[in-house]
Amino acid sequence: MGDRGGRRMSVSKEVHHDFQAHRSQYHRTRAANVKLPDRIDIGTSISEFWAGLAIERESDRCLKIGIAIHDGTYGIDFSVQRLSLEEEEEHIKNGNCDWVADHVIAELDRYRQEHVCKILGAGVIAELDGESPTLCSRLWSELDVVPMVVTANPVLRSEKGKDLxxxxxxxxxxxxxxxxxxxxPTKQPRLSISFQNEVQVDLGGLIHLTTLEDYQNSVRAPTWRAAQKYIKDVVDRKLRIVFFSATPQGGGVALMRHALLRFLRLQGVDVEWFVPKPRPDVFRITKTNHNILQGVVPPDVRATDEQLGKIKEWIVDNAERYWVRDSGPLSAPQDGGADVIMIDDPQMPELIPIAKRIAPDRPIIFRSHIEVRDDLVLDEGSAAQHVWRNMWSSIQHADVFLSHPVRSFVPPDVRKESLGWLPATTDWLDGLNKHMAEWDLRYYLHVLRQVCQSQNLPQLAYPDRGYFTQVARFDPSKGIPDVIKSYARFREMVKDRPQDQVQQLVICGHGSIDDPDATLIYDQTMSLILEKYPDLVDDIVVVRLGPSDQILNAIMSLCTVAFQLSTREGFEVKVSEALHKASIGKPIIATLAGGIPLQVEDGKSGYLVSRGDHESVAKHLYDLVTDKDLYNRMSEYARTHVSDEEHTVGNALSWMYMASKVAGGKLLKPNERWINDMARDEAGEPYKDGEPHLPRHLST
Structure with missing residues (x-):
């Protein structure tokens, strides 16, 4: 059942009560030919259940495992089994309880396949989590089950006073x-926002997705050692670190913040994350400002002083209402406030002067995660200059200015000594990136088909046909029209091939609450297909998806080639996610936009093309689908050459280095250096030849 200390452990199993529920014979017959959920007829429902897992110890070597199945309304099935460990007692004392996890994982896997069902989440009692420390992370990594650690009631309370x-x-x-x-109701764990608008990551720690060992195994040794050095310093000094951003879910910043706090809190770092109360009218203004700074709006679009004033009013109101009170994050450190403040959003620079008035010596780090076109900002009287000057009046008071590693994104107002490079990151262990079993991948494609059916969209024919994909928000800068035009040109090149040998196209993504452009861009995309390419209507799937990370993971994992044809871009983590895919990296075709050239090695891990060069995109697609050796070589290179600095641990290394340096009145002057390099060098772990890292020469 397991191998610990070089010896085979023997576990005997005694069934006290087995699962009793039976799947409909009709349903089982329809699913019998192919036992994978995406090959079941779209109209066939795959049941979605929740599980409960409990333990009762009878002796050092013997325990009972209870597994309950719930359909969302009532408990429908359960099993109870006694496990006896026929091995030396020292293995139990040493904490080697993976045999418990082995049993639970095997039982749940058997149940889902026999009943053609998906187990979405599992309540794990705290005692079981203590007995089997790897169970929760294995539920997540092996079965795609979200584990929540809950407390058990030892007795059943009776109104008559006779507890059982x-x-x-x-x-x-x-x-x-x-x-x-x-x-x-979305069948996703609820997003939890608590007092003072603090984001409760993983439901305040109830959800246990990963272990520290999982993170250690996900990076190279020098990255891990360097990160641990600064994390230990921050913990030993009991520093309170606070992040601010505009939204708790949906955008790239939110994804990074959930992952970062999940990792840091496993190690006892006192780190928090606050967001303002949402205001849709303000989000319309901030999105327009974003587009103005990127240069993706008509020249007559401007932000008025009244609109810019609304943004400041919104931030000031949130600060005064929630964050400046005693022990609030903006209160002075001696009053219980943050020791270091990180503002990771160009929507919230007004917090900087507020925080500085309260505690002038407290360090504030500002990160600009958008493209700010310096040429537009320098254009006297331009809309971009007006927006930037308004933002800069507050940003200039920050101690450190972080940017994507592209010099043209930084206006000349920013002082060189305060400027450091810090790219966006993703997390190899979260729902967007983790390796998923074939069963789970096919389940999510089945969900995709049902979504398409409900919206009267074309159906994906995978696995009978392959497909290309671009996973991105529906945003004017994401180059979605170029994706469609490039695909149309590719179809012209393979017009003599049988249809079942030609790939389809999937364009999909999530939304964010501060992104009001999504519906407009979606409608424009559909109009382009219907009006210009009616012959391709049935082979292009354009769909806005709900808040499930795993469905995007499945789409990216099973595609043939990924696109990122942005016209304007900061540092696109979807590129890193495609390249890194655990089983086989995905070759990507991307534009020479923003920070993307830092991520893709042209001709090795993918191809870089000029904006709007549909002919080159189509040619590269043709080469990749007709030359198997080229495809395999590029896929393997992509998978093995992604840098640790694009992952949560590398991101944490940079943030903890900065917190360690600036807390207590110390100065941090990056002088246009990569924060990751500074952190590695000072930890005595500089990059060595052969260790993958993003190219440095393109940052200026």
């Missing part, structure tokens, strides 16, 4: 119900 001890199956059922209560 709770059996292990009853405890498991209670755990399933507690887990279910934390799910939203």
């Amino acid at each position: 001890p709770q059996r292990v199956d009853e405890t498991a059922d209670s755990a399933a119900r507690k887990c279910l209560a934390l799910y939203a």
Whole structure:
């Protein structure tokens, strides 16, 4: 059942109560030919369940495992089994309880396949989490089940005062119900925002997706050692670190922040993340400002002083209402406030002067994660100059200015000594990137087909046909028209091929609450296809998806080639995600826009093309689908040459280095250096020949 200390552990199993529910014979017959959910007829429902997992220890070598299954309304099935460990007691004392995880994983995997169902989440009682420290992370990584650690009630309360001890199956059922209560109608765990608008990452720590060992195994040794040096310093000094950004979910900053706090809190770092109360009218203004700074709006579009004033009013109101009170994040450090403040959003620079008035010596780090075209900012009287000057009046008071590593993104107002490079990152262990079993990948494609059916969209024919994809927000800078035009040109090049040998196209993405352009861009995309390429209507799937990271993961994991044909871009993590795919890296065709050339090695991990060069995109597609050796060579290179600095651990290294340096009145002057390089060098772990890292010469 498991191998610990070089010896085989023997576990005997005694079934006290097995699962009793049976799948409809009709349903089982329809699914029998291919036992993967995406080959089941679209109209066939795949049941979605929740599980509860409990433990009852009878002795050092013997315990009972209870597993309950809940359909969202009521408990429908359960099992109870006694496990006896026939091995030396020292293995239990040493914490080697993976045999418990082995059993639970095997039972749930068997159940989902026999019942053609998907288990979405599992309530794991705290005692079981303590007995089997790897169970939660394995539920997430192996079965794509979201594990929530909940407390168990030891007794059943009676109104007549006669309490009854709770059996292990009853405890498991209670755990399933507690887990279910934390799910939203979208069948995703609820987003939790607590007092003072603090984002409660992973439901305040109830969700256990990863272990520290998982993170250590996801990066190279020098990165890990350097990160641990600064994390230890921050923890030992008991520094309070606070992040601010505009939205808690949906955008790239939110994705990075969830991942960063998840990792840091595993190690005891006192780190928090606050967001303002959302205001849709303000988000319309901030999105327009974003587009103005990127130069993707008509020249007559400007932000008025009244509109810019609304943004400041919104931020000041949130600060005064939630964050400046005693022990609030903006209060002075001696009053319990943050020791270091990180503002990771160009929508919130007004917080900088507020924080400086309260504690002038407290360090503030500002990160600009958007493209600010310096040529437009320098154009006297331009809309971009007007927006930038308004922002700069507050940003100039920050101690450090961080930017994507592209010099043209930084206006000349920014002082060279305060400027450091810090690219966006992703997380190899989260729902967007983790390796998923074939069963789970096919389940999410089945969900995609049902979404398409409900919206009367074309159907994806995978696995009978391959497909290309661009996963991105529906945004005017993402180059979606270029994706469609390039695909149309590719189809002309393969017009003599049978249709079942020609790839389809999937364009999809999530939305963000501060992104009001998405509906407009979606409608423009559909109009382009219907009016210009009616012959391709049935082979282009354009869909806005709900808040499931795993469905985007599945789409990217199973595609043939990924696109990122942005016309304007900062540092696109979807490029890193495509290249890194665990089983086989995905060759990517991307534009020479913003920070993308830092991520793609042209001709090795993918291809870089000029904006609007549809002919080159089509040619590269043709080469990749007709030359198997080229495709395999490029895929393998892509998978093995992604830098640690594009992952959460590398990101944490940079943030913790900065916090360690600036706290206590120390100065940090990057002078246009990469923060990652500074952190590695000072930790005594500089990059060595052969270790992948992003190219440095393109940053200026």
